[in-house]
Amino acid sequence: MSEYNFTDNQIAIIEKLALEQSLTDLGKLLSANDYRSEQLETLLKVANALYRSGHPIIDDQKYDEYLDLFKSLDPENPFLSNVEPELLIDSKTVPLPQKMLSTDKAYTFEEIKKWTERITKAATEIDFEQDLIALKITPKLDGYAAYDDGITLYTRGDGTRGQDITRAIERGLKVANNANRGLGPGEIVIKKSYFDEVLSNKFENSRNIQAAIIAEKKVDEDVQKAIDDGACVFYPFSQLSNWTGSIDELLSNFDSILEKMWVAVDFDIDGLIVETTNAPIKQHMGATRKFHRWQIAFKVNDESAEVEVIKVVPQTSRTGRVSPVAELVPTKLSGATLSRATVHHYNMVKTNGVGPGAIIKLVRSGLVIPKIEAVIKAAEPELPENCPSCNAHLIWESDHLICPNKSDCPAQTENTLIHFFKTLGNVDGFGPKVIEKITQFGIKHIHEIYQIPKLKYVEFGFGDKTSQNLIDQLQASREIEIEDWRFLAAFGVSRLAGGNCEKLLQHHSITELFDVSVEQMVTIDGFAQLSAEAIVEGLANVKDEFFKVYDLGFHLAVTDKASDREDSDSPIAGAVIVFTGAMQQGSRSDMEKHAKLLGAKVAKSVTGKTTYLVTGEKVGETKINAARDKGVSVLTEQAYLNLIG
Template identity: 65%
Template sequence: MSTTINQEQLDALANANLKVGEERVLFLLNEENLTSLSINDLEETLKIANAAYRAGVPLIDDHVYDHVFLKELATRDPQHPFLTLVEPEPVHVSKTVALPQKMLSTDKAYSEEDIIKWIDRLKKAADEIDLPLSELMIRVTPKLDGYAAYDDGETLYTRGDGVRGQDITRAFARGMQVAEQSARGQGAGEIVIKKSYFEQHLNEHFENSRNIQAAIIAEKKVDERVQKAIDDGAVVFYPFAAITNWQGHFEALLKDFDEVTGEIWSAVDFDVDGVILEATHDELKQHMGATRHHHRWQIAYKSNVEKAEVKVIKVTPQTSRTGRISPVAELEPTRLSGATISRATVHHYGMVKSNGVGPGAVVQLVRSGLVIPKIEEVLQPVEPEFPEECPSCGSHVVWDGDHIICPNTTECPAQTENTMIHFFKTLGNIDGFGPATIAILNEKGVRSIHEIYQSKVEDFVEMGFGDKTSENLVNQLAASRSIEIEDWRFLAAFGVVRLGPGNCERLLEHHDIETIFDVSVEDMVKIDGFAELSAQTIAEGLKNIKHEFFQIFNLQFNLRRTEKLGGGDGAETPITGKQVVFTGSMVSGPRGDMEKQAKALGAKVGKSVSGKTDYLVTGEKVGANKINAAKEKGVTVLTESEYLAMING
């Protein structure tokens, strides 16, 4: 997937009512994070990917959607409701109506082996109804990559969720024709535009044909270029019943599989992202039936992808809103899947390093249908080059795992808006300064947090806010300085790389917040949880934010100081230096308070039991399995009363 998201993709997610930020999307769609995603995360990931695809601005390719994220969800929770849902087309603001017939999705195959397994299921079903295998015939049609719809002869419906769609008969009223000069009322099909027409007349105005499909059925006035395409007969509704096809015995299909599928794949002048295979025998189809998601007698074959060997001209670094510097490979222009490709995103600089991507490298580029081009393999590696400075602000960059990061969060132009959003979100004691407000401020030239705190009512009014709103914003800023917050939260709000809330608290357990900028890498490494590389990255980040930090700190925020380990007096306690984990409901007080007390007594508090855990303190309703597992690891298990007796003894 791409390591950046453009505004069109963010708009597509917003239009699908998916309120999710760029950083969250990048995290969810990164295959490296797959094992750390929860079931809910996986569902959210699939919804995000589907919304972007339906809007014509895909974030991942079909194979990754089906064989990575969808497969992971199916493996972990085979009964998850999402697996039986029909992936919705984009939702338009219009009343929904019941479809005359359910419109299901199609099961997918990515290899000839998958097709053989599907045909074996057909043969088994044929045997169950005593259908001779000599009568087992298959129909193969192009899988049009358009806008799914249903025509009953009077009304044209969107597919919607497969059960309810929306009335888009206006597309016919605007002059749209049925393909092949066919009659209306043939049921399910796709709204598509001719590839040749798109490339000749619309290629310069729209990135790809999916970008204009929603415009064809828009409730408002149609774009004049789209209307001309309709008038010229380039936009049609293509019923599946009327589409070009191959029909024959299943053995003939398997014998000439590549030839048959290849011929059908290129049989029409429309965007195609696969072929559809289906049994033709009505009794067999009725016997096999359908799941809530797809017909069992039908499958889509989608492994046909175009590849090309392309030379890399250079690798250009781009700084994202989150500070990650993404490598973009500039390529010799190459025609692939109906589009001229001149650049492709490399996942991260770790991939650049390990695969030798640089000027002169030869790569294998893959593109399936309208999917974003992907470097599948480096055929001729070279010695890679790495940026030493941020392309946005010129700051020295640092490595963070596989990624190169700009640590200058407060002054880097590419990051300023995201940095301001992160500050107020992390602070958590202020309303009114969400992404929408920050976007306006950034547009008006406000580039730092301290500028926001210095703004007066008249400044906000001048930037376009109403009088009452401006007063409220100023009052909120004042309140955020007076409402008590933890010092670690205040520090975390500056977004220093590798200095999240947990590390902020650990650091402030040893040093006052005013002095952390003077802590050496050597001293930081002595603190539990700080490796040398992390300490170096944090020190670099602190250096970059120091000026902005004190401009804000000197506004006299009401900070609650983190207690120093051991109560600050250096006295040993029974749990000094020990790792303690609390579980269950505690009687003496909230578990969070007990954790804070343990830290004050010099303990290291963990969230889960490991081989490094010294004590597991159990409250009420703790399962025997958890206790036994801890004992097997050599952990001392204490009841709440035993623990309190030990620390108070």
């Protein structure tokens, strides 16, 4: 008998690795305290294969411990100089269009600071002006690494050779944000909210699903549905939301920037990527065999603690839903002192007994607000009868307590206004404190805020300078261009977050949208009957306010209509292409004209939005590498001509 109970899936994968050790030996290894380097190598290989296949055997932290120990015992071992290998499926490997490296890791502020010092030093060495050093932070998606060159989708494999998994695209896997193919490196990921709501009963973790998406065998029907619903996507790194700023800005606002980025996407993440975007510095720093030196991952270890609940406080949200917030006996977890945690809903408070004196198990993953994992000891719960904000009698709606007072509940009003400015995101100034103050004077609607004269702000108790600043900010919020889908999302209609807004606006203009019927909406990909009904009702509820705000004159960038892109079935329809160098088959300007006829956009310089860089003769390596670094697919003239047929 092994001392470890492997699951059938784990056994199948371990057998594929064709190790010399038996399962019993492996089981013993897992519970040993003291290792020789060969044993550790086996352990790391097994742990890696199981992790990649979605049947993990140890957590990340334990893996890193083994790895560190292995490094100290056998620093020259070739296993260390390879990129952690992905699961080996029984199919051949092909060279990747571009090398995919891993990322070096940092676990503390000090390590990040040291890394920024290396950036500064590199800048000095090449006389690059310190003021111009730019950093970027993106979420580090915890999915399945892949590379998309526009034709083939590859696994990362060993970083140089991967496997062709284009079948995932053939199964309907889309690129995140409806972006084009060919954006280079990224991850296959599944929406966290979708996993929790739809798939968590059937699948242990999201890795099982990632493995199923790319597997050679037929896809499970629930996974196929998740692909069809757009919940599983290939997310190119170049499409990720990001923070940009200087080294000083990063170091002086480290915690708040990280906390914001940590919750920026609805996908599992296992850290944040910090990198410089200055091409000369990147080029100068280069890479080791494993990592780019100009990039680092910031990671935080998961930790859990058992904590006593002092009391549970109700809080009314923008939608009227009342959230239970548990006040806790202050406890240290992952370096921070926690004193509050949000319970999922009041039904959990009621059925699991989250009352004063209850003991709960909290898990803090990264910098995310801690999650209640389990109730260890239950206690008599306290259920509120009235809204803590407006005193209206609360009603149950499935698992939630709801304040039914839609028109006159201060908490709902405040949170709606806060949501508007937060989603718009193009100005500062209208945060919770300011909103709380002005709502006390009877301001209830977004359009009213825009009509408050400066004198009134002074009457509300703001200083002269602050009042002028608020007026200026409101002006700026209308002048600074924002996407129309973001503007729509700011109204907080249920089921109309950014992604759905964008999808709808690809079919209807923002003003037409309010006249779209449920029957029309369900014809759009991704909108089922129930969602469409909720959205149509939600839009009707905000229509009046929407147009009052809309008529104030915002600078909206209109979402491209789907028809503009789908009209043409050319392989480059919708792609953004840059031509460079001397072409063989004709003049560059003729090629540009032809590309436009085929529905592509032609640009003059390469940016993160570029799909293809088509290179003629005499194009420098630097230019090509810079484009690849931005995730752009680089094609020779011939490869391009093959592509367009």
